[in-house]
Amino acid sequence: MSNDMFSTKVTITNPQGLHMRPAYLLAETASKFDSNIELVKDDIRVDGKSVLGILTLGAAQGTDVIVEATGGDAADAVAKLEALLQSGFPSAQETSESEKG
Amino acid sequence: MKFSDFVASDAIRSELASTDKEGVIRELIGSLVEAGKLPKDEQENIVQAVLKREELGSTGIGRGIAVPHTKHPSVESPVGTVGVSHTGVDFASLDTEPVQLFFMLISPPDKLNEHLQALENISKQLQDETFCRFLKQAKTSADVKQVLEEADNNQFA
Numbered sequence: 001m002s003n004d005m006f007s008t009k010v011t012i013t014n015p016q017g018l019h020m021r022p023a024y025l026l027a028e029t030a031s032k033f034d035s036n037i038e039l040v041k042d043d044i045r046v047d048g049k050s051v052l053g054i055l056t057l058g059a060a061q062g063t064d065v066i067v068e069a070t071g072g073d074a075a076d077a078v079a080k081l082e083a084l085l086q087s088g089f090p091s092a093q094e095t096s097e098s099e100k101g
Numbered sequence: 102m103k104f105s106d107f108v109a110s111d112a113i114r115s116e117l118a119s120t121d122k123e124g125v126i127r128e129l130i131g132s133l134v135e136a137g138k139l140p141k142d143e144q145e146n147i148v149q150a151v152l153k154r155e156e157l158g159s160t161g162i163g164r165g166i167a168v169p170h171t172k173h174p175s176v177e178s179p180v181g182t183v184g185v186s187h188t189g190v191d192f193a194s195l196d197t198e199p200v201q202l203f204f205m206l207i208s209p210p211d212k213l214n215e216h217l218q219a220l221e222n223i224s225k226q227l228q229d230e231t232f233c234r235f236l237k238q239a240k241t242s243a244d245v246k247q248v249l250e251e252a253d254n255n256q257f258a
Contacts, residue, residue, distance in 0.1 A: 015213055016213045016216070017213065017217045019213075019217055019220060020170065024158055051162045051163070051195070052166075052227055052228050053228070055220050055221060055223075055224035056224045057221070058217050058221030
């Protein structure tokens, strides 16, 4: 059994920050992995598989969030979550409101 | 951000009459209109916006909790209320369990961080089992208000 730990730091780029839909998508993706996954912002550390947990980060645009995964599929988990975070969670919902900064 | 900063206590519903998803959304928006927190002439428009948001994915996040919400220009700061259903309502939640606790939230489209802070507060408190249990047991809107006040005074999470 592997206990490899992988982590990466991502800056939140979407204007709305980690609101509910991104939190949901992140938790959903994280839940597909066996690894233990945590998101860290400053001194707050939450379960990356929990929507509520991710929402408690209150991560606004411009915040740095660290993704940490420990377990057999940790490398893949970190890569997938990093890609998702970097995608900026494009949405059909608020494209009309796509103001900057 | 505390509950008292955005929850309209006059709009709290401790015994939701509705038994389906759309009904609950209509009932909670209706209670915010009655409380004077949302304009009557935008009521249907706001209901539709909340329903549309649900189509993107249910805001039922599991453990009997849902946070239906939308952004709408008719408010200048986040406006919310709390509804309790003692029988539970099918909300197409992540864990498929019926929902007893509803936090409705309407935020201004141009104040994204305030929306995030309201969500942050709601979710922080909802992670506490005791807070959720007390709310689910609330029989009157005064009971709900008291639990929210205790949460604002950091008596839970």
